Amino acid sequence: MRSRGALLGIVLTAAAVLWAAAPAFAGSSDDDCLACHGDSGLKTDLGRSLYVDSSAFGASIHGEAGMACVDCHADLKKLEDFPHAAKLRPVDCASCHEDASAAVRESIHGRPHDGDKPIIVQCKDCHGAHDIRPAKDTLSHTSAMNIPDTCLGCHLERVQTKRGAGFAGRYKESDHYRALSQAGLSLSATCLSCHGGHSVRPVDDPRSKVSRRNIIRTCGECHTGIERDYLEGVHGKDYVKGVQDVPVCTDCHSEHDIRSPEDLDSGVYATKVAGVCARCHDNETMARQYGLRTSRLKTFSASYHGTASKFGEVKVANCSSCHGHHGIRPSSDPLSSVSPANLAATCGTCHPGAGENFSKGKVHVVSEKTENRWGYTVKIVYIVVIAGLISVFLAFIAADLFRRMRTRWKH
DSSP states (O other): OHHHHHHHHHHHHHHHHHHHHSOGGGTTOOHHHHHHHTOTTOBOTTOOBOOOOHHHHHHSHHHHTTOOHHHHSGGGOSGGGOSOOSSOOOOOGGGTOHHHHHHHHHSGGGSOOSTTSOOOOOHHHHHOSSOOOOTTSTTSTTSTTTHHHHHHHHHTTTOOOTTOTHHHHGGGGSHHHHHHHTSOOTTSOOHHHHHOSSOOOOTTSTTSTTSTTTHHHHHHTTOHHHHHHHHHSHHHHHHHHTOTTSOOHHHHHOSSOOOOTTSTTSTTOGGGHHHHHHHHHTOHHHHHHHTOOOOHHHHHHHSHHHHHHHTTOSSSOOHHHHHOSSSOOOTTSTTOTTSTTTHHHHHHTTSTTOOTTGGGSOSSOSOHHHHOHHHHHHHHHHHHHHHHHHHHHHHHHHHHHHHHHHHHHHO
């Protein structure tokens, strides 16, 4: 029994010595890899750099976890593979990150697209290669502060869409990006906030976060109060019913170039609001289908409010001043700002002291002759008086010119 125990001890000791003497490439050290890849001038025949910054890798999430090169480059685990072949198999991140990889494969990034030049987004395109850091790290490619540049690295150059490469780039003109880059608010909306991370899907996919069926919920993740008001309004109620033509956030505010209403270039700037609303409310096809009144823009433009707005007056009332912004309700709703009971208070926000009689005046008057007889009468009298005065002045000028010419002929 003692001889057997001694023999076993000798075998275990020999195995330990052999394992310790094995080349570092097979186990715990990356020195063999860095002997070549630590050279900043190492490149392929096509000029692609093969340099690995050991300090960047050491500070990465993989380096801090104690992972070695061979943990990712799995086809190098055999001792006889050193020195390795010129071309290795791509790193398979799914061996550790199966859920994320599966989501990417089903997303628009995992499907070949862009016509004759298939583009498949790889993990390293977004996360980096040897310098991968957690998303909360400000140096990470996928941190809130850096994700716009990471995404636009492809969407401004490699990806061609029907709206052009500049469509995605307009995000950098938005208030969301301004809050991120200038104010440092990492909570501001980024590409990931709206489109998601690994499960990015095209807008026409019902599962996409930016599809018409989901966009209200997506924007509501940050704009909770606005989402509530919208869903309680006439637009939101139709949205819940599945009406496809009802306006959603992006119809009024656009997709990427979202700006403050006080910004002159905003789609909902005070003097542009009427035009935005008119896209639906002056559409005769939609009016017939949903029983809407037409000529809303025409009748508004003919009013004092509309005339002043066309000349650039931003303090004059527009559609949202009377009907509200997101929680728009029909006039039959007691909570509506244009219900008969609330109309005087609504007018009073611009016209202090406005009473019930003041609020009886109509803005959207299609036929003045039938809907506002007194106003129509005053308008006719006004036109007649002005025309008469102009006629008298013209007659006086003509008579004076005739007298001057006659006097000139006599002399």
